[in-house]
Amino acid sequence: MSVVGPSAAGWRPLGRGDGVNVVVRALVVGVPPLAVAATWAAAGRGRPVVVVAAAALGALCARRSDRHVGLVVVALVGVNWVATVDDHTTPWSVVVACLLGVFHAAAAAFGVAPPAATWTRAMGRRWLRRTAVLMAASGGTWLVVATLDGRAGRGRALVLVAALALLTAGALWAHGRPADEQGI
Numbered sequence: 001m002s003v004v005g006p007s008a009a010g011w012r013p014l015g016r017g018d019g020v021n022v023v024v025r026a027l028v029v030g031v032p033p034l035a036v037a038a039t040w041a042a043a044g045r046g047r048p049v050v051v052v053a054a055a056a057l058g059a060l061c062a063r064r065s066d067r068h069v070g071l072v073v074v075a076l077v078g079v080n081w082v083a084t085v086d087d088h089t090t091p092w093s094v095v096v097a098c099l100l101g102v103f104h105a106a107a108a109a110f111g112v113a114p115p116a117a118t119w120t121r122a123m124g125r126r127w128l129r130r131t132a133v134l135m136a137a138s139g140g141t142w143l144v145v146a147t148l149d150g151r152a153g154r155g156r157a158l159v160l161v162a163a164l165a166l167l168t169a170g171a172l173w174a175h176g177r178p179a180d181e182q183g184i
Contacts, residue, residue, distance in 0.1 A: 020119040025062045027106035032058040035077045035099040042092030043084040050080050061107060070107045074100060089146045097138035105131040
């Protein structure tokens with residue numbers, strides 16, 4: 001059953017509910033074209049049809065949150081990036097990664113509650129903190145990749161293994177703590 005169905009939202013893609021629900025749905029609709037535009041900026045070229053497709057898929061995702069349209073949105077942005085951008089260590093990759101993170105968080109947020117649900121401040125803070133952690137990890141990952149780009153030898157592999165071990169240790173540490181202690 002759709003969280004945002006015809007009876008709940010009519011034909012409006014943003015649906016009903018409190019202001020937070022409208023903002024979250026607006027992010028689901030608006031962020032995919034921004035990610036494609038950032039790809040366009042990174043490459044210096046792009047196809048307008050991809051921006052239109054991303055916007056249409058974002059609107060469909062906001063309309064039908066129980067479908068796998070969000071996966072298609074992420075695939076479209078990812079394939080467009082790989083096909084368009086030659087320099088994969090450009091700082092624009094962090095922008096696109098963060099935009100995809102915002103899209104994912106917004107789609108997940110409205111997918112877990114009915115459209116008329118009222119968000120508490122605690123819920124909003126929790127989702128914002130989780131999204132901020134994701135963005136910080138995206139920036140850290142880009143920093144490691146950009147630092148290692150063009151370098152050869154054992155040092156590169158050692159830094160990559162150390163970074164992966166650090167990320168794994170951090171995830172295990174955070175996963176082992178109750179959500180109350182994590183502040184997440």
